[in-house]
Amino acid sequence: MNKVILLGRLTKDPEIRYSQSAEPVCVARFTVAVDRRFKREGEPDADFINCVAFRRTAEFMERYIKKSMMVSVCGSITVRSYDDNTGQRRWITEVTADEVNFAESRAAYEARMAKGGGGYDTNAVPPPPFDTSAPAPEGFSAITQSIDEDDDLPF
Numbered sequence: 001m002n003k004v005i006l007l008g009r010l011t012k013d014p015e016i017r018y019s020q021s022a023e024p025v026c027v028a029r030f031t032v033a034v035d036r037r038f039k040r041e042g043e044p045d046a047d048f049i050n051c052v053a054f055r056r057t058a059e060f061m062e063r064y065i066k067k068s069m070m071v072s073v074c075g076s077i078t079v080r081s082y083d084d085n086t087g088q089r090r091w092i093t094e095v096t097a098d099e100v101n102f103a104e105s106r107a108a109y110e111a112r113m114a115k116g117g118g119g120y121d122t123n124a125v126p127p128p129p130f131d132t133s134a135p136a137p138e139g140f141s142a143i144t145q146s147i148d149e150d151d152d153l154p155f
Contacts, residue, residue: 002076004095006049007103008034009070014053014061028058030065032073051075053097061100068113070104073097 011031018024030053033046051073053061065071075097084090 004073004075004077006032006034006051006073006095007070008032008046008049008073009068010065011048012067014058014065016058016062025055026058026062028053028061030061032071050092050094051097052078052094053100057097057100064102065100069102069109072099072101072103074099 009032011033014028014030017027017029019027030051032049032051034049035046036044039045053075073095075095077093078096079091079093081089081091
C-alpha cells in the first residue's frame with residue numbers, strides 16, 4: 001500500500017499551472033515543511049517534501065492555500081524519471097496529493113501572520129541527497145547498483 005499523510009506548513013504559495021490539453025487540467029506544485037519527530041543537534045528541524053496536486057485539489061489550493069499555512073496532505077509517493085539536457089537520467093520523488101486540508105483555523109493563521117510569524121525560511125537549503133560513496137552506518141549496507149524498470153524485484 002502506498003499511502004502518505006503529512007502535516008506541515010507550506011514554504012511558499014503553491015505554483016499553479018494549467019495543462020495545454022483540450023480540457024485544461026489545473027496542476028499545483030508545492031513544498032511542505034514537516035517537523036522532524038526527533039531532532040539532533042546540528043541537523044535540520046524539518047524535512048521539505050515536494051508535492052503535486054491535480055484538478056479539484058489544485059483548484060482548491062489556488063483559491064485558499066497560502067504560504068506558511070498549516071495543512072494536512074494525504075496521497076501517495078510517486079517516483080518518475082526524465083533525461084536532462086546532458087542526456088543523463090534524473091529521478092524525482094514527490095507526493096501526489098489526493099487531499100489537501102486546512103490544519104489550522106483562519107483566525108490562528110491571520111493572528112500568526114500579523115505577529116510576523118511566517119513559519120519556515122523559504123530560502124533554507126534542504127539537506128543534500130544521501131551520499132552513496134560514504135560508508136554505510138553500522139547495521140546497514142550500501143546499495144551499489146541502480147534499479148531499472150526492467151529489473152526483477154524480489155517482491
